Amino acid sequence: MIPDDLKETLQRQIAATDHPREQVMDVVFILQDRFGYLSDPLLEEVAALVGMTPLEVEEIATFYEFIYRKPVGRHVIHVCDGVVCWMLEYQSVLDYLRSKLGIDYGQTTDDGRFTLLPTCCLGYCDRAPAMMIDRKIYGRLTPERIDEILGKLR
Amino acid sequence: MPKLMIDDRKIEVAPGVKVIAAAEQAGIVIPRFCYHPALGSVGACRLCAVKFLDGPVRGLQMSCMVEARDGMVISSTDDEAVDFRRFVIELLMRNHPHDCPVCDEGGYCLLQDETIAGGHAMRRSMGKKRTHRDQYIGELVQHEMNRCIQCYRCQRFYQDYCGYRDFGVMGSASRVYFGRYADGALENPFSGNLIDICPTGVLTDKPARFKGRRWDFQRAPSICIHCSLGCSITVNARYRELVRVEARRNDDINGHFICDRGRYGFAFANHPDRPRQARINGRDTSYEEAIQTTTQRLSEIARTLGPDSIACLSSSRAGVETQMSLKFLTRSQGWRQPGCFVDRSEQNSVTAAVGRLTPERVVSLGEIEKADLILVIGVDPILEAPMLALAMRQAQRAGAGIIILNPQPVSVPFAYDHRPISPDDLCSTLQKWTRSISSQTRTESHFVEKHEEYRGPETPSVPCPLPPVDSLLQNSRRPMIVCGTNIVGTAIIHAAADLARDIHSDCRFPGLFYVLPGPNAFGAAFASAGGKSFSDILPDIETGNIKALILVEADPIFQFPDQERVKNAVKQLDLLVVLDYVPSRSVGFAGQSLAEMVSPAPLHVVIPTLTHFETQASFINQEGRLQQTTPVHVNGLPMSQLTGGKHPPRKFRSDVPGAGARAAWQVLSELEAVLSSTPADSITFADIWYRIGLAWNISVENRTEIPGNLRILSTTVESEPMTEHYRDD
Amino acid sequence: MQILFQNRQPDRIASLEEYRNSGGYEALTLALKKYTRAEVQQLALDAVLLGRGGAGFPAGRKWMTVAESAPFPRYMVCNADEMEPGTFKDRVLIHTDPHQIIEGMIIVGYSVLAEKGIVFIRTSYENAARIMEQEIVRAKEAGFLGKNILGSGFSMEIAVHRSAGRYICGENTAQMRAIEGKRANPTQPPPYATEKGIWGLPTVTHNVETLACIPHILRHGPEWFKSLAATPTAAGTKLYCVSGRVNRPGCFELPMGTRLSEIIEDHAGGMQEGYQFKACLPGGASTRFLPKSFYDIEMDFDAMKQAGHRLGTGSIIVFDHKTCLVAATLNMIEFFARESCGWCTPCREGLPYIREILSRIESGEGCNDDIPQLRRMCRYLCNTYCALAPGAVSPVESLLTYFEDDVQEHIRQRKCPFK
């Protein structure tokens, strides 16, 4: 699944560390950014690259919040449900997103553009309410701002 | 040595012992889930809380995480500790299904016990229970994830203790899941221990599912006979059927665990084709008739052709009593001495190994774990003695280096230093090291300190560079020489023993550990002293010099490689007597009668014998340890075979159907008595041991129950000289 | 007095030049050329530099536990996981003046001879991760990193490790496992991380803010650092984050020990129009609620401890009188239950149980037995493997201590009185 040139880059990156295992999450992130989510075949290739068994990769991959083991949309919207955002209009942001996209948490829009997921405090409480899309943060959300942000994402 | 008080009991323990283990030494068992003596402490379940009332540590603490120290005053019954433990149980039961009635763990479930003991009986939580999907993890272990209490024992056993990497823990928080990446059979040849280790019913014995409750089973301590290590097991039977085998703790040998072969390899005892009735030429007959026919024909042959025309063969799977009874029989009749091996070179190898084990050098499997350097010569541990591989892994986890001398790499669950020495050079290499070390002065440094960086269970079977073997041996305090007897010849067996002998010094205490081909190969070496292997008597059968062959729990007719030759040889016999408990080739000729197979056919007498599950039997393991099994049930047709798997019949009868078998030594003693015209009906187990004691010049005080720590070594017992009759070709 | 924020500019990070112009990397030169490693350690100890990651452990003491004979390579980890709800100071610091963090790492690295530096950074701080990566390259080009730094013979490399997102990864022992590419379950000392940390090698972990203080201490001395604080026993400045129902939420560098009221009123612009202060969490979600009666408390490690509270990360979350604290607590328990690593029973099973009870109370289905049961759980959840669960129950326990009436009202009215 991984193209040869990317594989070589990854192999070089892994070879440069003392413990190949240390690189497992970095490799997963690179592949996830490229392919959208960590599918079984990808996971198995990661395992082979870093010298782990698929189970060992799965043990780690399933531990974390931002590794997607199921297909997701092109953009994953993580709405912050941390206590500060919760206090400051989290519910209306979520309601707006739900009705705008017609999906609930854990779902993907029919056009495959967006997946909606919650996330814990993003560390942008000074700009609550906030959300994260493709590891980029958007704060001080209002319906207008959400429209604007989503409009730019194809 | 720290002195402390636990529940008003004073105890003194070794330094470094955790409070939970210290309490156990004083007879106080503190509740626990995650702690296991073999797996150590991880402080996960939090059930072992006790109150530290005085001393260096105070307050509510986990007894598995705190080392016993001087002056501690500890209470395991303190109100707060008890309430905390009740709380932990309440939390665990919140998600545990109430499926005890259909759970195979029911009745010997640690969770049930601790729930009752902890006093949690009322469910207060109103939440939904967490549920999981189960996985197919093979035919041996059943997976029922909903019952999991997350003690992490399985994962720690599987990955850390055993070094296998296909089962583990996934997810996080309250969604942790113990299983495999995908459905499929577990790769770990020790996977069955998961059943013993899991404190609840997540991992249960799959073949034994729904066969009965623990309290329904007849249970008895026993010994595994699947390799020469002789691990301790507990066997469970119900309705005359062997149902399951569990590991039995034995710190000298197998510790807490056994391998899967040992756990699941009991089907032979329930085999539907198992011989249960005496047979003459394929026709069922009475035991008495079989004995009479046999003795008559034997007397005839001895009279007409001389006692040399009768040959007997037992095996390394037969118990000591059987092997020795055969020896007594041949001796009393003046026949040829019995053999115990199919092949000459095997007899030579085993005899050489047994001859070289001395009290100073011999070590048990348990001591392998304490080695700091292990040299493995010509053994494939997982194949020949699985638990040896696990013991070596534990040694390595504690810092030992492992060097494997084998032409090809072997598959073992630990990192090792592979020295691919060709079989031709092996002997001279060993001799070279022996010379090199015996001539060097001793050094004080230890292997462990010097080569710490080479440790690492993380990278199984990645060979790592190590310095020359002789200098490693030189620097080791507890080197162990592990040597096989299967693919290596006597020269290497002797070279290994020489090495162990000559590297012994004031600061070096080497151990010598042979792996033998069979649970009682050691006894076979004694019993076959002066006798010949099957391959050596075969020419005499072919030329007609041997006219009667008695096979006792031996199957050379199947095991001898040249089957055509055996078939032709059998035609020359007048009488073939087979005593066995398995439907072997020699017993059954694969469903055909002997007459259908060969012509002219000899008279074919089959007398069924008992397995070690049905009679007391003794085995000497590869380190000379004499161990005994206890019968778990009476022999007879399993109820499931009698009723076709249906409910036990409601009609009663006074006999046990299919109970025609006798212990092989009993049959042999009876043959001896009839042939010698002495009374036959009074030969007991104690009588046999009286004779064995005389033969070996050992005193066994209680002849019906021999202690498990008695070592029978060639240097300590008297037997006929165990010469190697033949050189290696 | 802006020390860590001296180069702070709106929406722009300070460049290497700006940092150097303000005295940056002088401390490193001092450390490598003037001081012995023991002297560096002593300076930090004398300056009473307490860890800013939440535990407040003396930094110098931590370095001293790395034995002279300990094996190599040794690790220096910068903990930029910052997943404590309400906390964002490390992010602001990285976006303000990243080089003081890098310089701090190199100085600590030198003091314990750690040649491998790792910045452990959370997923949502991707921007900060890129800044660090970029500035590490610049520091290297300028000769502050790499082989033989400033001719001293000491070498160090720093790499950025991105977390895939779990609060527990901020706990330093769990973090070490995460860096190794293993499941991030905490481990219990002994052995301590400074003896056997990453891959069994000595590892020193510090919070971003702690590291940023170090160059300044070396340059100006411990006495100066101590004089920065507002209270006699404290030392240095503190980055206080303020969020919630205030007019100007943000991160402020103030003398350690500044009064809560001053921080909220003078710096965060006071309460929003129409809202009154009801309570705050002084140091992230894993600290106890401070009711109005503590409004004037001095925000330093000692004073908070004496008052039976914890400074934590000094991240103040301000709750107003119209916000239901039961619901707020439920929200935080939701977070902690989700973020538990799943290792020990009280945390893994207890937090969901607390969540169950709290959500019952919040939705008006609570009963009187729930309060003692919650109290019991708060007490017992303090007996866990790591500090996550004790932190997690702090809001619950303090809710019951200071706002039991609110809880009772929920049960009595069979609904949330704030809705």
Ligand SMILES: Cc1cc2nc3c(=O)[nH]c(=O)nc-3n(C[C@H](O)[C@H](O)[C@H](O)COP(=O)(O)O)c2cc1C
């Ligand atoms: C559950 C938990 C989460 C933590 N998260 C963080 C964190 O995000 N950032 C941090 O610097 N320290 C965190 N800590 C504290 C660290 O374990 C550690 O004490 C700290 O990084 C040491 O740095 P310091 O001495 O500079 O404070 C956390 C501790 C716990 C128990």
Ligand code: SF4
């Ligand atoms: S190691 Fe050998 S003796 Fe032990 S249980 Fe396994 S097969 Fe049986």
Ligand code: FES
């Ligand atoms: S046995 Fe001590 S915590 Fe599990």
